[in-house]
Amino acid sequence: MKRELMWNYSAFLFDSTKESGRLYYRVSDLESMHVKFFKAFEADPDYFSKWKKTYERSLQPVHAFYKELDATDLSSFGDNELLKRVHTGIDSVTAAIGVAHMIEPVAIPRDEHLKKELAAFVSDAGELQEAFVLLTSPDGESFAQRATNSLRRIAILPEKEQGKAVDAYMREYSWMWMSCAGRLPMSCEDIYAEMRSIGASKGVSDGASKCEAFVKDHALPEILLRKFEALRFITHWQDERKRNIMIAVEYLERLLEELSRRTSIGVADLRYALKDDFDASLPQKKAELTARREGSLYIATEDENVILTGNAYTEAMKVLRGELKEEKVIRGMGASLGKATGKVKVCMTLDAIKKVEEGDILVSSMTRPEYFAAMKKAAAFVTDEGGITCHAAIVARELGKPCVIGTKHATRVLKDGDMVEVDAKRGIVTLLEKADGGKRMRETQKRSGG
Template structure:
């Protein structure tokens, strides 16, 4: 039986033996495309191991126990199967042949990559589920081969197998062993622009060092767009690279600083860009379909280390005309959801990025593209409505098949919350000023990893469920409530749980009551209150720690102003909710929808709580970075966490931060991103703002019913509250706890964003004033002093007089 083949003896039709990756490398080698030499340990070798050790029956039995909707079953199955494979002894004849082929390569270092026999097609991207081991030496070769075999059964690979309904197919794995290129520069390329899907354009990304730094998003590469006909470079984005990933002398990889005079250069010359473009087009022509490739350059020679079909192209026509950001990223005001909130680049960057790729493990492809602008410490966030709809549909489909799905997802998330709490305690336990630079950077890395792990579970899904209730919840209840919908629906969606905002407010009112009664401050109780709610006034642009003295001051101000305690009407509201459920004899499906809304109110509330807590810790790290680097704290708010080491080393480009602070546009496409500033960002921003002033009527979702007329007062920052007068219409992107005094003066509330369980919705119902949420652009259309009619019985705001 044949176990190994050289690349020169493999073609594209032999994926069953060599896997998709191996077949592709063999095919390119035969087509005289520059590929580093190597060989493939065929799938027959893996199958021989399984059969000889009698593992096939055990593996099938373990996989039969998997329910991929229940995450823990995939993890347990993966652990068992991988232990079986790693514990099995590689047959001697296979081991000897692998070592013999390795010696023929005459390479000190090789890349060892998994190559599944059910790998990439135009609709499934399996390769990303398996593992690769770079800079492998002869001593670690056999062990890494076994690791590649075992990677066929990682949790994500098992999940992918079931999610794509491949679990009934025979899937095996080959292993590619390829000579490592000593990359001076490297990168990726797409023979069709993956964002614009313009088939007359290809795009190349390039960085100094190993390409893994680009793939993992740890550096921002240069990007070059090449037009195919006529063949010409039509766009170049050159970024300063302060460090690169290189092979370490003792094996593995290491980060090295790049001298400024090199890091500022264009990574590839124009001639090299055109040379690489020709290779990319040759590969595309040979295969007959669009491809994405990974490439490296050593001693003035380009090498292709991987090629696969582009799996994300739709059946869209190529765009024409000169490139601009609006066209490049498919920007369309009518099909994009808007969310506005206070924030800076540093705190919001990872969350905008999560919308792009963190949901992949749960809901397929994730939101393919999201973007946000930062201007005047304000986030203007956009993503495609269709993505939220798709994610919501996937969620409900799974919930229908498994009634415990949400509970299981929540339990998994709470484990991540526990991990995040642990890293917060680690940060609290140390004095940041005493850490060495690398210790500080490593701690920040750990913080961000746990933060992202915690945040990703309900980031996009939460918005799809809570913010877009009008897309699925409203129509369902309109059918059964008929004309009574407007009066009854807000009462049915009253949440079972108190938000942390309500909890803090009620607890503070109790403390105020004690002070009024006793005439003295209970400092112990205030300390406990501060420990629980220190973050309550934070947002994406503010990260402070409110101490007991701060809360005491707030309470004293309320007492001096004779602010009355809000009446606790929740108990009565919940009683009325249950009465209405019985009155209308709601079906099990309608009860499920209400249950989902209740649970997501609690989950979203917890998520928001940790966002506010995180802001405090992020600003804490930035203030320490300011102390060490001398870079102004306000500027550092426009760096991203991936640049933290550059800040500490003093290599961050402060002029770039200044430009970002004026306006920047951050685009996330899948797991890659670009930060654009200057005139290009201004033009794209103006595109979204265009024509908003021409609107005479706005629509949103009803949060609390009623109809009033009044003068618009926009509250975008806390100091705007000073001009709020009783009877004004409060207009904001979203409301926050510190706005409650102004909300109590308002005749009605209108917000850009928010769901039926948002802060604005809850408080307006408590105050019994009209509220319309989710208008998308009320803060852009309405101006201070405009006279408007808020008809929260119909969800319409009419502009009667413009200032």
């Protein structure tokens, strides 16, 4: 990103434990880049679309690499050739992020800035939240919704034509069940089960007409409307970036599986290797990779990169996370309006999403496309991270389910089985009843001397 934009993050942290992780940015970086990018946008309305075109051009060599892998039996590569392909695979993941890493400083601070600007025209808090959701809802479908609609079309085909259509679907969307923590194998049986679980389309939303009416009634200025339009554009771009990242990771995963077969290092551990680790000395790094998977903190600055594991990691995380206080009301931002009550299911890994049942409240650090099946079952979503352009916000609107994002620590406060009420219009999650009957609160009070 620095090469293209002449600007970069001064530092960031990545905390990873087993198959889950959390990325931390400096607030000052997000704010300073946010100001820079929006000054450029105000001077040139095509600023963001120009950078998106640059991003798309940068992916052309990546697509050629994918075609090579598709046409090659990976076992035919010599060891050095395979390591070179792994390096290229890592570069492909980096390219899938690329200049689109400008999305975070555009979107994350923009939520609050735009809400404050909109408040000058809307006095009622409830109406303000509803208007904000309307004005930030993107037009068109996300890739997850396009995949769902493809399955709907397959489901109404004559039975003898469905098999061929399912095969084509699997080729097009094989990456959909991919994450940075691995992939779930996609089978024909899975696709048919998915087809059976999909309900009828809810039809076209009237959100656009409501948005048009709101703008007319409140006489919003042109510059404010342009900023909302930019945020909707960024939402589409973020969805496209997510798709590109998942495809890149899926190809890299294929290479890691072949490398694992040759080195006897598990794929789960190989995911914690950095690009420079993939050389002839890789087999000697097995213990270090296992330690990173157990818990590691990656500290990246302009001058150096540091990885903390073991006791150093544990002590650093105590400082980073701070002391967790008991809360009955958790506050965030409503991304899709509505209210729902249900039992919490905290999902931080691919395996965890299997426990979500109909009517549960899905709580996660952030949602990803592989969560989609669980999200269809859940009554509402709650996330620690994310802005109005995030995956949870997009899917919640498409499914018409309440969603509260950016709570910071819902996954640490809430536990499986807790009964909560999600009120997205107010942006709050209320703990109604603990799964352990209040035992956690009593233990917290005891530790604090209360």
